[in-house]
Amino acid sequence: MFVRDILKGDYVMKSLVLAEKPSVARDIARVLHCKKQIPGAMEGDKYIVTWALGHLVTLADPEGYDKKYKEWNMSDLPMIPKKWELVVIKQTSRQYQSVKTQLFRKDVSDIIIATDAGREGELVARWILDKSGCHKPLKRLWISSVTDKAIREGFANLKDGRDYNALYHAAKSRAEADWLVGINATRALTCKYNAQLSCGRVQTPTLAMIARREEEIRQFTPKEYYGLECTAGKIKWTWQESKSGSCRCFNKEFMENISSCIKEEPLKIEAIKKTAKKAFSPGLYDLTELQRDANRRFGFSAKETLNIMQRLYENHKVLTYPRTDSRYIGTDIVPTIKERLKACSVGPYKSVAGRLINKPVQVNKSFVDDKKISDHHAIIPTEEYVQLDHMTNEERKIYDLVVRRFLSVLYPPFEYEQTTMTADAAGQIFAARGKVVRSMGWKAAYDEKWDDGEDSGDNTVEPELADQSLPELTKGQTFHISAVRVTTGRTKPPARFTEATLLSAMENPVKYMDSSDAKARKTLGETGGLGTVATRADIIEKLFHSFLIEKKGREIVITSKGKQLLELVPEDLKKPELTASWEMELSGIARGTHKDTDFLQDIQDYTKELIQEIRQSGGTFRHENMTNTKCPQCGKRLLAVNGKNSRLLVCQDRECGYRETIARTSNARCPNCHKKMELIKRNDEETFVCSCGYKEKLSAFKKRREKEGAGVSKKDVQRYMKEQNKKSEPLNNPFADALAKIKLD
Template identity: 30%
Template sequence: MKLILAEKPSVAKNIADALKIKTKQEGYFEGEDYIVTWAFGHLLQLYDAKDYDQQFAKWKMEFFPFIPDSFRYKVKSNPRNRDKPDSGAQKQLKIIERLLKRREVDTIISACDYDREGQVIGDSIIYHFKTDKAVYRLLLNEWTPDEVMNGLKRLKPNTELRPLQDAGVSRQWADWVIGINLTSVATLKYQKGKGKALNIGRVLLPTLKIIYDRDKEIEQFVPENYYKLQATFETKTGERYEGTYFENEEDKFKAKAPLEAVQQSLIDSKAFVSDKQVSRKKEYPPYLFNLSNLQGHITNRYRGWTSDKVLKVAQKLYEKKLITYPRTASTALEESLVGKTAKVLKQVTDGLPYQHEISFYKSKRVFNNAKVESHSAIMPTYVRPKKLTADEAIVYEAIKNRLIMQFMPIAEFEETILHTALVNAKLSGQFRSKGRVQLVEGWKKVEQIKSKEAMLPNVEKQEAVALKAHEITTHVTKPPQQHTEKTLLKVMETCGKHIDDSTEEQDEGTLKAILSGFSIGTPATRAETIKKLKDIGYIRAEKKILTCTPLGCKLVETFPIKELFDLEFTGRLEKALADIEKRTFSKTQFLQFIFQFTRRSVDVIKAGQDTIIHEVERAKRTNEVLGACPVCGHSVIEGYKGFGCTNWKKGCSFVIWKNDKFLASMKKKPTRTMVKGLLKNGEVMVKGLKSKKGNTFNARLKYVKNEDNDYFSWKMRF
C-alpha cells in the first residue's frame, strides 16, 4: 500500500480521480493500492522566538541578535490567535501521522508542488514523524489524469531532491533570522509607540528601494524644452504627407534659433524626394508566459488586478488541471513536450475561425531546453474548461492565446522611409517621413491587435513635391514613468538588468539572468512581496501606479543596513539559493553568511544614531459595550485590531477584524456603528460598497459562524 501526500485537498482529489479512487474518508481517499491524503500548504511552521525562550514575549534590545542552535517546527498558529495552534492543521497532521504508521503502508510519495516550497512542505510533514519507510517524489508539471499516471511510473527517491530541500530550508531559515532580528531591533530603535512593527525583510527592502528610486528620479527631474520643425508636402496627385527636419540623425533641437534659420530657407523653395527606402519586416509573437510576464500582462491590461490576484487565479486553474505549473521563470518549453503541445494545440483551437492558419511545428523559439529551468513556460493542458469564473476566464484565455500565437503566421509589415530635400536651399539636413502598412496580420489576429499605421503616398525617388506648410513645434522632455506592477515585476525578475519596459520579449542577457536565479525573490514570492509592501504601508497603489509612502521613504533614507536595499546584494543571495539547488553551493556556507550578516547588522543598528522613523498614534479606546457576543453572550468591545469578545482569554474566538479581507475587497472597513447594528439585529445595511468593476452598491450583511470550524464568514443579500 502506498501513501500519497498532496499539498492541497484539490490536488489530492485530482490524484484520487486519476487513480479512480471513489472512497473518501475524513482527511483522505482510500483505494486498493493507494491512500491519498493532503496538507493545507504549510501545516508546520518555524518556532517563534518566544517558543525558544519566553523572555522574547517582550522585545528588549539586549536579547538580540538571536540565532537558534537548531531550528524547530510546530503546528502552524491559528491566524486569529497566534498563541494557539490552528485546529484544522492539528487535526490533519494527526490523520497523516496515523496513515503513515499504518502497517500495510510501506511506501510514502510526496506529491507536493515541484519547487522549493513544495519540497519543504512535504519533507517537513513526512520527516516530522520520523518514519523509516521508503519516501519517493512525484514530480509533475500538471495534474491531468494522464500525467498523474505517467508520473507514478517514474517516481524519484526523495533523497535525490535533497538539494531542493536544502535550498527551501535555507531560504526559510535565512528569512526568519533576518526578519526576526532586524524587525525587532529596528522597531525598538526607530519606532515610537506600540503598534505594527517596522517590517524588515530580505526581499521587501530592495523592492521598496526600486520604487523609491523611481519616485526620486521623477521628483528630481528637470524638464527641458526642445524643438522640432515639421513640414507638409503635397504630391502631383494632391496627396499630402508630413515630414520632420533632421540633421545627423537628430530631429530634436535644444535651441530654437537654428530651426528658425532653416525655416527662413524654406520660403519660396521647391522640394523633391531625395531618397525612398522600402523594407519588409517581420514581427514575431511575444514568448510564452512565465509567471512574471503573465502578471505584468494581466495587471497592465485589466483594471483592479494585482500580481497577487493573478497568481491566485492561475493557481486555481492549475489545481483544476487546466494549465501547467504557473510559478515558472521560463518562457520556453522542454523539447520533450513537442507531442503533448501538438495535442493541446489541436484541442484549444478546434472551431476557431482562423483554425486553417494554425500550423504546428517544432519551433526553436518555443521548444528549447537551454531556456528552461526546472519548469517549462505556462500553457493550457488538454483538459477543456467546463465552467470558469470571469477572473479565471481572463487568465486562461491569455495563456491559451499566447500558445496559439506561436503557431500562427509571423506578422509582416512594409515600412517606408522618405527623405525630402529642398531644391537650391543650402541645408545640412532633410525632412524624414515614416509610414507602414500591415501586410500579414498573422498572430495578431488571435487577440485582434491593431497596428498604428501611418500611410505615405506612392511617390518615387527624385519626384518633385510642393512644400505647403511648415511650423516649429515646442516640446518638453518627460520624466521616467512611475512604476506599475508590470514594470516592477520586470525589474525584480532580473535585478534591473536588460530591462525594456516597452516589450514582453526577452533578450539573451535577460534570459541568462533569469535562468541563473539572479533576481529579487522568486516567481512564487514576488506578488506576495508587492502585496505586503502595500499592507504594511511602505507603498501605495493608485490605479496602476505604485509610489512610496512617507513611511517607506523615511525607512529607505534612515535604515543603516544599506546592503538590504542593494539589488546586487539581494540578487546574489537569490542566486546562491539557486546554486544550492544545482549543488554548486552549500547550505552551510549560505547560512554561515546569513548569520554573520545578521549579527553585524544588529550591532550596526544598536550603535547607530537614535532617530524616529515611525510614530504610532493610537486613538483612545473606550470600553463601550457594542453588543452581546453571538457565541458566548459576553460583551463585545472595540480593540486596537478589531471588535472582539471580552471573554477571549477563556477561549471565545469571536472577532471582526478591522482589516477584514472580505470588506476590504469592497473598499470598506468595519465601524462601531456597523458592529452595533450587526450584534443587535443579526444583520446590517452597509452602503457604498464597491464591486470589482468599480460600481457602488448597498447590501445587507450577516456575520455567520461556519458549520465545520470556529470561524465566521460574511453573507450578503441585496
C-alpha cells in the first residue's frame, strides 16, 4: 500500500491521480489496482486515476477578452490582458468536465499530479486545477519511464506539490509571453500587409538561418582545384603542400609541372609514424540527436521520430521519456543497467547484450554524470520485456538506434593503430595513411554495421587522406613511381539544410548567426539554442504548414513568402539571442531566483515596441505564386503552394481560409526509376505521376499490383489515403493556430 486510509465522516478518503494521457493513466491504474471504470477515470480502493488529453485548458483567444478583437485591426494593437483568462478547449471539454467532477468529489482528499515530468507537463495539470478552482493539497509523481517498477518507485517517493510551484510559474510565464509576442506581432504583420504572415521568437530566427544558408549558396563561386596522386610500391601516395599539409592546389600549371618532374624520379620514404588510438562511443541519445540520426539514416522527419518515440515510451514501455535534452544518466540508474540489458537481450541484440550481462558493468563520466542531467536523463531502454514482433517497422528502426547506443557505451573503446607515412619525390612531399584495428570495442554493438558518416552540411572541409592497407615498410626505402595522375575537383557551396542539419543548427545557432557579443554566445550555449528538444519538431512543421519553407528531396528551401516575411519582420525577432534571453529568465523563474511578474512586465514593454516598429515600417508584400484558378468560396484567385508532402491551392484571403490538395506524395514507387510517385486527382480520376515522366491511373496501378502478387484492395487505398490526410491535416483557417494556440517555444 502506498498511503493509509483516511476516514472522514462516512468516507474512505482517496487520492486523485491526474495523468497527461489515457495510456499513461491506464498503466498507473493497473499498478494501483484501480479496476472500476467510471466516466473519464478509473477507481480503486485508495486511488482514482483520471487523465488529460494533452492540454484541456488554454489561454483565451483575444476575442475572449473583448468581442471587438474578432476583427483584426491595427488600431486595437497591442492586446495586453489585464487579467489572464483560461478557457476549456472545446474538442476535449467532455474530458475536462469528467476531471472536474473527480476533483470535487467529497471523498478526494488530495491531488497527485502525474503529468509528464517537465515544464509543459506541470502547466497541463496546474491550468486544469486553476480553471476548475480546485485548491486541495498537491503531491507530485516525477518519473522518467512508465514501467510498472518506475511507477511503484515513484509512488513510494511522492514529492510535495509546492516544490514545483516555481516550475509552474516558469511554464505559465512562457505561455503568456508567447501569447503577447506571437499573437500581437502576427496580427500586426497580417493587418499591415494584408497577407497571411506569422512570426515568433523561435520560428523566425530558424527561418532566418535557412535564408542565410540560401544566400551563402547563391553567392558562392565554385573554384577548380587540383591534386596529384602517384603509385609506388603498390601504395597510393597523395601530394601534400609542405607548409599547410593541404592536398589540393588552385594552380593547374604548378600541379602539371610537378607531375612531369616526378615521373622519372624515385620516391623515398622519409618518415613512418605509428600511433595507437582510441575512439569512444558517440554517447547516449537525447531527443535532438535521435531525431538527427533518424532523419539522416531513414529520412524520418523530426515530428515522425518524436511520435514514434512517444509510442515506444507510452504504449510499448520499452524506452524512457523522449523529451529530454540530456545525453547522460545518473548514478541512481547504474544499479538498474543489468535489468535493462536483460530486457533488451532479444533478437539481434541477444549476443551483444549477453556479453555485457555476464560481466561487471563498467561506467564512466562519458555517460554517467549527475551534474549533466536536468529534468530527465538520456533516452535508454527500460526494464520492460521487449516484444519486437509487436512493433511496426518504423518503431523497430528507432528502437534499434536507441538500444545499440545504450549497448555501445557499456563496451570499451574502439582501438586501432594508425600508420602515417611521408615520402619525397623530386623535392615534393607525398603521404599515405593506413589503419589496423586492434579491438572493435563499442563498434561490436553495431555488428560491424556502424555508419560514422556525419551529415554536417559543410562541403568546404579539406578532404583527408583515405585509409588503405599498408605493407610493413622501413624509413629510407625507395620505390619506382609506376603511375602519376593529376586529379581535379570543384569547391562546393554549403549544403542546404535537411531536417537533421536544421535541428543541429537550432541546437547550436551560434555557428550560423553573426554575433560578436560574447555574453550572447555564452547564453545561447547555456540555454540549448533555439527552442527545446520537445518543441523543435513542431517549429519545423509550422514553417512547412505556413508555406515559409518547402522540401526538394530531403533538402529544405525557403519560399518567396518566407524571404519577404524576413524583410518585413522586426530585426529582433530574427535573432536567436531573444530566445536565449527568455530561456535564461525562465530558468531563473523555475529555480526561484527571478520573479515572473518582472519578466512579464518586460515582455509587455517589448510587445509595445514591436507593434510600433511594424506600424511605422514601409515594406510591401506581393504574392508571387498566384494562379488563375478562382476560389469556390470567395471568388478570389488561389495561390499555388507546396506543403511538406503535397501540393495545394490556398485562398489568398486570410479570412476565407479555403485550401484544396491537388497532389500528394505517395508511397507507391515508379516501376521505371523507383522514385515515389505523386497521386494527382483530376475530377473523379486519380493518377500516379512520376518526375521521370511515367504516368499510371490508380485503377491500372491496382490491376498491375494484383498481377505482381501484391494486390491493393479498395480498403487498402482508403486506409492509405486516411494516413496521408493525417500527415497533412488541413487547417480551415491558417491563422487559427496563430490566434489561439500559438506555441513558439
